[in-house]
Amino acid sequence: MLNTVAPEDTALRVALWRALHVEVDPLPHVLEDVIGLELAAPADTWRQRPDMNPEVMARIRATIVARARLTDDLVREQAELGVDQYVLLGAGIDTFAQRRPEIASRMRIFEVDQTGPQEWKRRRLIELGYGVPEHLTLVPVDFETQSWWDRLVAYGFDPTRPAVVASLGVTMYLTAEANADTFRQAAELAPGSTFATTFTLPLKLVEEVEQPGRANTERMARAAGNAFISFYSPDEIVSLALDSGFAAAWHVSADELAEHYFSGRTDGLCPSSSEQILIATV
Numbered sequence: 001m002l003n004t005v006a007p008e009d010t011a012l013r014v015a016l017w018r019a020l021h022v023e024v025d026p027l028p029h030v031l032e033d034v035i036g037l038e039l040a041a042p043a044d045t046w047r048q049r050p051d052m053n054p055e056v057m058a059r060i061r062a063t064i065v066a067r068a069r070l071t072d073d074l075v076r077e078q079a080e081l082g083v084d085q086y087v088l089l090g091a092g093i094d095t096f097a098q099r100r101p102e103i104a105s106r107m108r109i110f111e112v113d114q115t116g117p118q119e120w121k122r123r124r125l126i127e128l129g130y131g132v133p134e135h136l137t138l139v140p141v142d143f144e145t146q147s148w149w150d151r152l153v154a155y156g157f158d159p160t161r162p163a164v165v166a167s168l169g170v171t172m173y174l175t176a177e178a179n180a181d182t183f184r185q186a187a188e189l190a191p192g193s194t195f196a197t198t199f200t201l202p203l204k205l206v207e208e209v210e211q212p213g214r215a216n217t218e219r220m221a222r223a224a225g226n227a228f229i230s231f232y233s234p235d236e237i238v239s240l241a242l243d244s245g246f247a248a249a250w251h252v253s254a255d256e257l258a259e260h261y262f263s264g265r266t267d268g269l270c271p272s273s274s275e276q277i278l279i280a281t282v
């Protein structure tokens, strides 16, 4: 992974997909997030990037907005129950803190990511006037070589109080060992905590109609130096969570996301089967 002071490619792409959803998909929007686009400030030609093709990438775009929406909803629900710590592992250009100030300002939010991209984000937040308020802490970590837990605690996370910990779009880029470490560590969160993570299916479990596109995405990711290296079936990821010590763990399928967030649409937009979600509780 690059560590220069610039947005990380994979984080930039998903931020652009969230903005594209607002620009090209009819109402109702699953998520309204154009702040990532504002932070990234790409060249005016960004919509011409091959990965921004609205038709070809529709289902991936739907997955990206659905996972962010589901996490927004989870954090809102847990905040209402009194949980006041939210940790984003591999936060990238996530904009919850800026989009949902009414919830964010009542919580302590910890965005964990690589040093360079995080410095870039800090600079952009300040340049655009969002700033880095007291309730938002940026925690620089390399998951492959450092303990995100130790770093979080050093930056003020209280491990004795419950938290929501979300890891969206990260597991496929990390080794199985790094993912297993993250699961084991997250299972040590205080009772009442919730862990939400996306995972990528092995190609053969992806819907047949999506397999060529997914194989192409993998080829492009490898060529860009961000190869997908870890894949899980729903059963494997649920077992990993339970074996790691979580009290309960369940899979949120693409079909469930479709039913929950996309039913009744007339444009046919629905999430990809390639990436799915696990939720686990402590």
Ligand SMILES: C[S@@+](CC[C@H](N)C(=O)[O-])C[C@H]1O[C@@H](n2cnc3c(N)ncnc32)[C@H](O)[C@@H]1O
Binding pocket: 001, 008, 010, 011, 014, 015, 089, 090, 091, 092, 093, 094, 112, 113, 114, 117, 141, 142, 143, 144, 167, 168, 169, 170, 173
């Ligand atoms: C696809 S982006 C997802 C960003 C964000 N979660 C979202 O959904 O918009 C993956 C993120 O994981 C971070 N990441 C990847 N490998 C990492 C590592 N070894 N240590 C820390 N962060 C890492 C990248 O910097 C990037 O921000």
